[in-house]
Amino acid sequence: MPKKLxxxxxxxxxxxxxxxxxxDSLPAFQIPEGEHQKEVAAVDIDGHRWSFRCCTRKKDPHPKPVLSSGWIKFVKNRGLKEGDxxxxxxPHIDGAxxxxxxxxxxxxxxFGQDFWSNPL
Known part of the structure; x- marks a missing residue:
């Protein structure tokens, strides 16, 4: 069972x-010291591999991490909207x-009630 980040x-x-x-999740992305971005890979429920860039602010005591490059492609592919x-x-998948x-x-x-789809 994968550990939720x-x-x-x-x-x-x-x-x-x-x-x-x-x-509080930033350390898991392991951006090398002195650098402000790192390419990270993620795998979805279908086994499709996605690539994102994790970036932080360069000269700010509050790094405000974001996923940029590749993120919008994932959003559009899944048809995600605000509130999703x-x-x-x-996880440790195949030793990776x-x-x-x-x-x-x-x-x-x-009918006025919120429900959640199965994972996409």
């Missing part, structure tokens, strides 16, 4: 430009340490 409800900025990453949810995990897991769930409103 974080779960996030997507904001408008997350689906239009880049996804902000919770600060993404779950990142750090550091390969993140990614799941997306769409929020569906039925």
């Amino acid at each position: 974080f779960k996030k409800t997507l904001s408008k900025t997350d689906v239009d430009y880049r996804m902000t990453i919770p600060m 949810e993404v779950i990142f995990s750090v 340490e550091g390969l993140f897991g990614i799941e997306a769930r769409k929020k569906i409103k039925v």
Whole structure:
């Protein structure tokens, strides 16, 4: 069972430009000291591999990590919108340490109640 790194409800900025990453999850991305970005790989529930760039601010005491390059492609592929949810995990798949897991769930409103789709 993969270990959940974080779960996030997507904001408008997350689906239009880049996804902000919770600060307490930043160490898992292992950006080398002195650098401000790193390419990271994630695998979805279908086994499709995605590549994202994890970036932080260069000269700011608050690094505000984000996923940029490749992120919007994932959002569009999954048809994600504001209010949908993404779950990142750090599994060990086929011995590939550091390969993140990614799941997306769409929020569906039925008769005023919120339901979640199966992972995408």
